[in-house]
Amino acid sequence: MSQSTPVLTRSARPQVLTRRALNRAVLERQLLLRRAALPxxxxxxxxxxxxxxxxxxxxxxxxxxxxxxxxxxxxxxxxxxxxxxxxxxxxxxxxxxxxxxxxxxxxxxxxxxxxxxxxxxxxxxxxxxxxxxxxxxxxxxxxxxxxxxxxxxxxxxxxxxxxxxxxxxxxxxxxxxxxxxxxxxxxxxxxxxxxxxxxxGAPVPELPADPADPAHAAARERLVRRYLAAFGPASVRDVQAWSGRTRLAADVDRLRPELRVFRGEDGRELFDLPGAALPDPDVPAPVRFLPEFDNLVVGHADRTRMMTDAVRARVCVGAVVLPTVLVDGTVQACWSLDLHRGPRGRVEPDGPAALTVDLFFRVSPAEREAIAEEGARLLAFAAPEAAAREVRISGPAG
Known part of the structure; x- marks a missing residue:
């Protein structure tokens, strides 16, 4: 994975991380600032x-x-x-x-x-x-x-x-x-x-029944580290929301000497791994299409680094999390794929295919063009044999 994104030095790291700084950090770790050359x-x-x-x-x-x-x-x-x-x-x-x-x-x-x-x-x-x-x-x-x-x-x-x-x-x-x-x-x-x-072809080892057992504690600490590597900096509540585990505060506190500690704009403590990248908050973020239920959208208790509460209500509907479009790093649209289906409801690969983007906000002409281009790439991936492909963008005009 490329490391060309500017990284703040230790002396320049702010004590308070803005939502935009948190946004760029999680995009970097989620491989969404640039496509990664990884298997x-x-x-x-x-x-x-x-x-x-x-x-x-x-x-x-x-x-x-x-x-x-x-x-x-x-x-x-x-x-x-x-x-x-x-x-x-x-x-x-x-x-x-x-x-x-x-x-x-x-x-x-x-x-x-x-x-x-x-x-x-x-x-x-x-x-x-x-x-x-x-x-x-x-x-x-x-x-x-x-x-x-x-x-x-x-x-x-x-x-x-x-x-x-x-x-x-x-x-x-x-x-x-x-x-x-x-x-x-x-x-x-x-x-x-x-x-x-x-x-x-191998047993799945059980954890000791006693949560205080060192092996149990070590497994929980491993969970915290893996989460921070992919989603940090983040709070204890964020780790718990992602994993479903509760009562992880003591585990994070035990790790505190090994972690960097920041505060968010709301004053909440945020934890991170030493040496983990913190991109410049002004680094550009390309348009990206995320599938339904993507962990980037649901992986924090506080999701304001990715979307406003009003957008969250439109995207997270009951038990459903809709497919989303990131523009400048934040959720600004939903999308859906319409594939041609035969009499029994099966997708016919060589039929027409359309991708519809429903914008929540006005975007610039350049952003609208970027959405259309990335949507066309997704449509080519999802329906490579389609006889015709079309990207439709609805919502507020620029």
């Missing part, structure tokens, strides 16, 4: 994972960040098992490297179980979860089952309990991955389960 595996590791609720989102997320990215590069990593898809951070679908999965999954286990309890605790009251997990492990040994299939098999011995609740409960209790073709480019369908230890 896909290295990028997934650097970013501490990619949101994967929607099958195409990780592919678009890497396309917007990397030079010469092609869909086969990520699909190959899924097939060779060096990148896996699973429920992880915040209990949501992510793509992470196999190595990161093995230490992240035990750390987010409480998050997954908390989500299970909120969604299905009443429906499964009195259920022995440890017994359920062992039975599910036996049913999955040596094979892959969809969540629905596993839920129905578990329900056969538990009359009256909803199969859906049992399938989701097993997912929260066991280290599972979702093998391809599920989650590959343009490939959805029912979520398949495989035991992570079998898929990866």
């Amino acid at each position: 896909a595996h290295a990028a997934v590791e650097h970013l501490a994972g990619l949101q994967g609720q929607e099958a195409d989102a990780p592919y678009i997320g890497l396309w917007t960040r990397l030079e010469d990215f092609e869909t086969d590069a990520l699909s190959a990593l899924r097939h060779d098992r060096s990148v896996v898809r699973s429920s992880l951070l915040r209990g949501t679908q992510h793509l992470v490297t196999a190595e990161d999965y093995r230490w992240m999954r035990p750390l987010v286990s409480p998050v997954l179980r908390r989500g299970r309890q909120a969604a299905f605790g009443r429906a499964t009251r009195g259920l022995d979860l440890a017994e359920l997990a062992e039975e599910a492990r036996g049913l999955l040994a040596g094979r892959t089952l969809t969540r629905q299939q596993l839920g129905r098999l578990l329900a056969e011995r538990r009359p009256g309990l909803p199969p859906t609740a049992l399938g989701w409960s097993a997912q929260a209790m066991l280290a599972l991955v979702h093998p391809p073709p599920n989650g590959l480019w343009r490939t959805g369908g029912a979520t398949p389960f495989a035991l992570a230890e079998e898929w990866l």
